[in-house]
Amino acid sequence: MNTSNVKKLILLLALATSGAVVAAEGDVSDSDRIAQYREMISDGNPADFDEMRGEELWKTAGGPKLATLEKCDLGKGAGVVKGAYAELPRYFKDTNKVQDLESRLLTCMSTLQGSSAEAIAAQPFSTEKKPSDISSLATYVAGQSKGIKMAVSVKHPREKEAFEIGKRIFNYRAGPYDFACSTCHATSNVRIRMQDLPNFNIRKDAQAAYTSWPAYRVSQGLTRSFQWRLNDCFRQQRFPEPKFASEATIDLTMFLAVSANGAAFAGPGLKR
Amino acid sequence: MNINMDRRKVLKAGGSAGLLALFASVGLISPALAEGDRKAFFAKSMDEALSLMGVIVPENSDAIKLTVPEIAENGAVVPVSVVSTLPRVEQISIFVDKNPNVLAANFFMPGGTESMITTRVKMGQTANVIALVKADGKFYRASREVKVTAGGCGG
Amino acid sequence: MGNPMKIRAAVKDGVTEVKILMQHEMETGMRKDADGALVPAWFITDVKAQYQGRTVLEAQFGQSISKNPYLVFRFQGGAAGEKLTVSWVDNKGDKRSDEATITA
Numbered sequence: 001m002n003t004s005n006v007k008k009l010i011l012l013l014a015l016a017t018s019g020a021v022v023a024a025e026g027d028v029s030d031s032d033r034i035a036q037y038r039e040m041i042s043d044g045n046p047a048d049f050d051e052m053r054g055e056e057l058w059k060t061a062g063g064p065k066l067a068t069l070e071k072c073d074l075g076k077g078a079g080v081v082k083g084a085y086a087e088l089p090r091y092f093k094d095t096n097k098v099q100d101l102e103s104r105l106l107t108c109m110s111t112l113q114g115s116s117a118e119a120i121a122a123q124p125f126s127t128e129k130k131p132s133d134i135s136s137l138a139t140y141v142a143g144q145s146k147g148i149k150m151a152v153s154v155k156h157p158r159e160k161e162a163f164e165i166g167k168r169i170f171n172y173r174a175g176p177y178d179f180a181c182s183t184c185h186a187t188s189n190v191r192i193r194m195q196d197l198p199n200f201n202i203r204k205d206a207q208a209a210y211t212s213w214p215a216y217r218v219s220q221g222l223t224r225s226f227q228w229r230l231n232d233c234f235r236q237q238r239f240p241e242p243k244f245a246s247e248a249t250i251d252l253t254m255f256l257a258v259s260a261n262g263a264a265f266a267g268p269g270l271k272r
Numbered sequence: 273m274n275i276n277m278d279r280r281k282v283l284k285a286g287g288s289a290g291l292l293a294l295f296a297s298v299g300l301i302s303p304a305l306a307e308g309d310r311k312a313f314f315a316k317s318m319d320e321a322l323s324l325m326g327v328i329v330p331e332n333s334d335a336i337k338l339t340v341p342e343i344a345e346n347g348a349v350v351p352v353s354v355v356s357t358l359p360r361v362e363q364i365s366i367f368v369d370k371n372p373n374v375l376a377a378n379f380f381m382p383g384g385t386e387s388m389i390t391t392r393v394k395m396g397q398t399a400n401v402i403a404l405v406k407a408d409g410k411f412y413r414a415s416r417e418v419k420v421t422a423g424g425c426g427g
Numbered sequence: 428m429g430n431p432m433k434i435r436a437a438v439k440d441g442v443t444e445v446k447i448l449m450q451h452e453m454e455t456g457m458r459k460d461a462d463g464a465l466v467p468a469w470f471i472t473d474v475k476a477q478y479q480g481r482t483v484l485e486a487q488f489g490q491s492i493s494k495n496p497y498l499v500f501r502f503q504g505g506a507a508g509e510k511l512t513v514s515w516v517d518n519k520g521d522k523r524s525d526e527a528t529i530t531a
Contacts, residue, residue, distance in 0.1 A: 030343065037341040040351040041392070044448045044497035048433050128460075218346040221452075221494050272345035310472070313489040349493045368491055372457060376491035379500075385483050386442065390499035393491050394455070 038270075047139060047216035047268035050131075050223035054140025057133055063113025072108035074101070074141065085145035086265050089254045091156040098162040100253045102227045103245035105137050124244040125231075126222045138225045139214045145265040150211060152257040159254065166255025169248060170200070175238045181252075184236070200259055210260035212269030219272055226253060312375045318367060318402065321375050325365070330404055333358065333412035338403045340418050347395040347420040354389050354414075358407035361387035365406075370399035395420050429515070429523030436511045436529045443505030443529055445476060445484075447498045447513055455490040471496060474515045478505055507531040 058069045074084035075092065089100040095107055102124070109115045126132040154160045173180040185200045198209035213226045230249050231241050242249050315321035322330070339353040354364050364379045364387070376393045393401070395418060402415045430450035437444055449471065456468025474486040483502040505511070507529050514524040
């Protein structure tokens with residue numbers, strides 16, 4: 001990062017957090033205390049309820065065709081949920097696309113159940129008043145990969161291409177502050193308020209970050225999907241919010257998922 | 273302790289009488305409970321809560337292990353664990369001294385139930401979490417401060 | 428009727444450890460919603476856990492217990508394969524009761 005960018009970063013962070021910004025070095029003790037807090041709340045994750053809701057939705061006939069999603073092919077064959085998330089995103093022959101979990105769920109909900117993809121994409125995230133079905137389904141499917149090692153392939157040329165584009169998007173600077181994801185996520189020991197920002201150039205950081213989503217956000221009292229996480233970071237970056245399950249988000253997810261390869265999937269997580 | 277006087281105090285606490293009546297009218301809890309044990313939940317300070325619970329001055333005790341995080345990243349969820357080695361524990365109560373209502377929960381341990389409890393409380397700001405343990409008819413306490421970086425009363 | 432709880436109960440060396448996660452908003456009555464309107468108080472007031480007709484824990488909650496309340500406690504006895512029941516009531520009169528089978 002060059003100096004002018006560092007200045008801009010600090011300015012933005014200050015704006016975002018009313019003055020409380022630190023690029024801390026040496027001050028490990030607060031991080032340790034936060035780690036202690038996270039450890040203490042890790043048991044009893046309310047994301048379990050979203051998983052239960054998603055499982056129910058998966059197995060209940062719905063949509064105009066009154067079908068369940070139990071025949072949905074998430075990449076490991078029709079109906080195979082276990083371990084599917086650990087290999088997503090991937091290339092799908094039937095759609096001739098690289099798809100992440102949520103875009104694949106959209107495909108299944110429209111082909112199997114006859115639901116309109118536009119209608120589903122219109123409420124892709126839960127709100128305090130209304131849970132989102134596709135978000136709960138994503139929590140359920142992801143939860144079925146708990147403990148399974150991330151093994152996302154880039155063997156297919158389309159997968160390789162998605163990875164490369166995702167990497168470029170990660171480093172692509174634009175917007176009113178000329179920021180990229182990498183502005184905040186490619187340097188160690190950068191913090192906003194109390195949050196240590198993960199450095200995706202460091203395998204261990206990338207793994208920990210990616211494998212803990214979807215996650216229950218304590219501050220919102222809701223379980224959030226990875227698509228939501230990306231949307232929120234586009235917002236932090238002062239970019240327009242991407243379209244739900246759009247190619248850009250899938251490519252970016254591909255890049256981040258591959259960076260997490262080798263680590264056991266640990267989600268759904270629990271975050272501040 | 274004079275029950276009538278306590279009741280007046282509760283009425284004065286404002287709004288609480290209506291809520292008590294509501295509890296009693298839907299038959300959720302017996303009127304005895306509504307007027308008795310639950311009144312401390314409306315207390316606005318530690319002193320008021322303790323006096324409503326009939327506690328004189330609880331002794332600090334090393335036999336109570338109160339585990340809370342030093343820093344809570346979000347006040348909406350602050351984990352609290354209380355373990356006591358005092359003999360014959362009947363009740364464990366948890367307070368947050370700067371919350372609008374200081375008493376968070378009462379736990380009643382019948383014989384055969386171990387004297388420990390883990391739960392999660394909301395904290396609006398940096399405050400003390402206090403564990404009150406009733407053992408063999410006497411009250412003991414332990415207290416620890418938790419720094420809250422984002423208040424939890426927004427939910 | 429409230430939403431289901433998640434209850435895990437495991438016995439080890441004659442002591443059963445119970446972990447309960449309840450689904451409840453636990454509104455304090457002091458929070459404002461997005462439109463600035465006060466959200467009415469709505470919280471669990473009483474919880475009871477029973478094993479073979481014996482009460483093993485009773486609790487009273489106030490507004491300061493977190494959304495989706497979590498409890499861990501232990502009682503002596505309890506046998507693998509036997510059932511434990513947990514029930515709650517809230518200040519609106521809603522109730523919920525769930526069972527869990529104790530595991531070894």
